[in-house]
Amino acid sequence: MKQRQSSIASVAAIAAATIIFSLLMIALSGSGLTAALKGFARGAFGSSYSIAEVLVKAVPLTLCALSVACGFYSGFTNIGAEGQFYIGAVATTCIGMYLPFLPGPLLILLSLILGFAAGGIWAAVPGWLKARFGISEVINTLMFNYIAIGIVGILLQTVLKDPKAFFPVSSYMPEGMWLPRIIPGTRLHAGLVIALLSAAFIYIFIWRTWPGFRIRAVGSNSRACRCAGIGVGSSIMLSSLLSGGFAGIAGSVEIMGLQHRLLDGMSPGYGYLAIVASLLGGSNPFGIIAASIGIAAIQVGAQGMQRSAGVPTAISNIILGGVVLLILLRPMIMKAIGGKAHD
Amino acid sequence: MTDTLSLIASFASSALRQAAPLSLAGLGVAYAEKAGILNIGEEGIMLGGAFAGFITAYFTGSLALGILGGAAGGIVISMIHAFLSIKAKANQTISGLALNFFTLGLTSFLFLLAFGQGSSLPSIANLKPVAIPILSSIPFIGEVLFRQNVLVYVLYIAIAAFSVFFYRTEWGISLTAVGENPQAADSAGINVYRTRYLACLVNGIFGGLGGCFITLGQLGYFQEDIVSGKGYIALVAVILGRHNPILIFLSAAMIGLAESLQFSMQAMGVQLPSQAFSMLPYVVAVIVLLFSIGRSTTPAAVGIPYERDKR
Numbered sequence: 287m288k289q290r291q292s293s294i295a296s297v298a299a300i301a302a303a304t305i306i307f308s309l310l311m312i313a314l315s316g317s318g319l320t321a322a323l324k325g326f327a328r329g330a331f332g333s334s335y336s337i338a339e340v341l342v343k344a345v346p347l348t349l350c351a352l353s354v355a356c357g358f359y360s361g362f363t364n365i366g367a368e369g370q371f372y373i374g375a376v377a378t379t380c381i382g383m384y385l386p387f388l389p390g391p392l393l394i395l396l397s398l399i400l401g402f403a404a405g406g407i408w409a410a411v412p413g414w415l416k417a418r419f420g421i422s423e424v425i426n427t428l429m430f431n432y433i434a435i436g437i438v439g440i441l442l443q444t445v446l447k448d449p450k451a452f453f454p455v456s457s458y459m460p461e462g463m464w465l466p467r468i469i470p471g472t473r474l475h476a477g478l479v480i481a482l483l484s485a486a487f488i489y490i491f492i493w494r495t496w497p498g499f500r501i502r503a504v505g506s507n508s509r510a511c512r513c514a515g516i517g518v519g520s521s522i523m524l525s526s527l528l529s530g531g532f533a534g535i536a537g538s539v540e541i542m543g544l545q546h547r548l549l550d551g552m553s554p555g556y557g558y559l560a561i562v563a564s565l566l567g568g569s570n571p572f573g574i575i576a577a578s579i580g581i582a583a584i585q586v587g588a589q590g591m592q593r594s595a596g597v598p599t600a601i602s603n604i605i606l607g608g609v610v611l612l613i614l615l616r617p618m619i620m621k622a623i624g625g626k627a628h629d
Numbered sequence: 630m631t632d633t634l635s636l637i638a639s640f641a642s643s644a645l646r647q648a649a650p651l652s653l654a655g656l657g658v659a660y661a662e663k664a665g666i667l668n669i670g671e672e673g674i675m676l677g678g679a680f681a682g683f684i685t686a687y688f689t690g691s692l693a694l695g696i697l698g699g700a701a702g703g704i705v706i707s708m709i710h711a712f713l714s715i716k717a718k719a720n721q722t723i724s725g726l727a728l729n730f731f732t733l734g735l736t737s738f739l740f741l742l743a744f745g746q747g748s749s750l751p752s753i754a755n756l757k758p759v760a761i762p763i764l765s766s767i768p769f770i771g772e773v774l775f776r777q778n779v780l781v782y783v784l785y786i787a788i789a790a791f792s793v794f795f796y797r798t799e800w801g802i803s804l805t806a807v808g809e810n811p812q813a814a815d816s817a818g819i820n821v822y823r824t825r826y827l828a829c830l831v832n833g834i835f836g837g838l839g840g841c842f843i844t845l846g847q848l849g850y851f852q853e854d855i856v857s858g859k860g861y862i863a864l865v866a867v868i869l870g871r872h873n874p875i876l877i878f879l880s881a882a883m884i885g886l887a888e889s890l891q892f893s894m895q896a897m898g899v900q901l902p903s904q905a906f907s908m909l910p911y912v913v914a915v916i917v918l919l920f921s922i923g924r925s926t927t928p929a930a931v932g933i934p935y936e937r938d939k940r
Contacts, residue, residue, distance in 0.1 A: 311738065314742065315738070315741075315742060316742075363722055365669070365722070365726070415918075415919065419919075421918050421919070422918075422927070422931075422932075424667070424669070424722050424932075425864065425868065425914075425918065426915060426918060428669070428861065428864075429865070429911040429912075429914050429915050429918075430911075430915070432858075432861070432907075432908055432911040433908050433911050433912055433915070435904075435908075436904040436905075436907060436908025436911070437904075437908070439902055439903070439904035440902040440904045440905060443902040443904075444902065558726060558729075558730075561723065561726055562726075562727070562730070565723060598737060598738050598741045598742075600733070600734045600735075600737035600738040600741070600853070601734060601738060602734065603730045603731070603733050603734025603735075603737075604730075604731060604734035604735050604738060605734075606730050606734075607727045607728065607729070607730030607731025607732070607733075607734060607735075608731055610723065610726075610727035610730070610731075611709070611713065611724070611727050611728070611731060614713050614717060614719035614720065614723060614724055614727070615713065615717050615719070617717065617718075618716075618717050
């Protein structure tokens with residue numbers, strides 16, 4: 287009971303520290319506090335348009351964070367969602383460019399499947415290297431990000447380049463492939479539904495199926511699994527495949543729902559931000575949805591704050607990084623509050 | 630003939646300047662990893678150094694103080710990581726990533742506070758190359774190696790010092806022991822925590838120097854995300870260099886050479902996507918990791934918090 291109290295208290299302490307720290311930063315920037323907060327609220331929740339903008343950002347973030355979580359369940363630390371996102375986007379672009387004659391719904395379905403497969407394979411390579419040879423996936427997935435971004439750059443200057451465009455971008459996808467808009471007059475697209483369905487799928491798969499159970503078992507104690515005859519390697523492979531798959535879907539959805547073509551620097555670091563979102567969401571699919579919306583709101587709100595009160599948008603990175611640092615300190619905070627820490 | 634030679638010399642000299650920040654940071658990373666500290670946050674450390682170095686040099690007008698400021702900036706960020714990974718026993722990958730976000734935001738925020746959103750970037754005079762007497766008059770080699778700025782000479786000294794330190798001193802052996810098997814090192818009377826804190830301090834200094842090399846030695850100005858991934862490339866250089874100071878320098882030099890080659894090929898109008906070069910180091914790093922199976926140079930306890938009372 288006492289442990290539970292100190293656990294809640296530590297969360298409250300972290301939240302309070304974050305809020306006080308953020309207010310302090312705003313005050314430090316010399317902007318009026320009320321103007322800044324008003325700008326934040328209006329920017330993030332002021333109108334249906336701003337709410338839609340938050341959700342537009344939350345869609346790829348949720349999918350990437352689900353990706354990070356899928357790896358986390360088996361102990362596969364996936365730093366590579368950024369690269370898997372791009373590979374998924376490339377797969378979708380290829381489908382749109384080479385099969386434009388297919389009917390729209392079929393194109394969308396095919397894109398999601400191939401986006402999943404492409405991202406999944408991109409992550410399964412480091413997964414296989416970890417499962418088979420014990421090579422650290424942290425560095426490998428990170429390297430694969432840069433390789434993926436390099437591949438996108440090369441493709442955009444060669445085979446996928448729109449010959450009419452000056453900048454390295456692909457041509458637009460056939461319109462039948464564009465995901466429908468959910469709220470008219472905004473950019474919010476049906477990718478939101480895909481993200482929610484993905485969260486539900488992962489929840490069921492990880493907590494209600496035998497392979498999901500094995501993945502979690504490997505994540506909590508791989509040595510015990512080896513002794514009990516659970517295939518550790520195959521579980522890590524499956525988890526990395528799923529992990530990359532959902533990041534691939536994120537890239538696919540971003541093309542079909544928002545950008546409608548492939549371009550350099552399409553992701554403003556969703557893959558890295560996703561690690562923060564997954565951590566804040568406690569690696570729980572539904573927690574991740576909430577965390578992703580929260581992070582997107584902070585980012586969109588920070589833009590509003592800059593417009594109305596001149597607070598630099600850099601503040602959102604400080605807040606997000608700071609929250610994670612505080613969360614890492616949580617065991618120590620709990621110890622300080624509750625007297626005794628649990629191990 | 631002499632023309633071609635001087636062209637090659639200036640090319641090599643520019644490659645060396647590209648490689649220097651990577652090598653400086655790489656030496657720090659190698660030191661930290663030898664003690665068992667994984668630092669994905671090298672990018673943040675370099676950014677802290679780049680920012681603090683520039684700000685100090687700008688407001689004091691002294692590049693020497695700027696260099697000290699750069700090292701101090703690196704130390705601050707690195708010690709946060711040290712506290713989290715040693716004392717709080719946090720996940721070091723997450724801590725490093727969080728520090729990257731935090732530093733990225735903090736440096737841009739403070740920079741805007743100090744200078745406002747002006748149309749022109751505040752700038753300072755770069756570190757000037759210093760010719761070393763006698764050595765610099767050696768043809769070719771002198772021009773490439775001994776007409777550089779002071780931080781490059783710091784790098785030379787550091788490479789030599791680290792090479793001796795890692796492999797020829799008892800201290801270096803204890804450092805390796807702490808990274809490979811902290812329990813055994815502890816039983817042998819080595820203070821694991823102190824060794825790791827010290828390693829983070831060294832990593833902070835060299836990461837900070839690598840960062841301020843970018844602002845003070847190359848560009849003379851600061852802007853948001855100015856390190857732009859060089860911290861991650863420094864990690865690559867350490868993998869390619871297999872934690873050996875001289876090999877780290879050579880790997881960084883190869884990466885620097887690829888970068889310079891890419892610039893001059895673009896200048897010559899060669900139609901080749903620049904990414905073909907820029908992604909090469911990462912591809913090679915993956916291959917090196919693959920071929921190091923079974924004889925990895927990565928210390929066994931990298932990234933694992935040490936808890937005295939646990940087996």
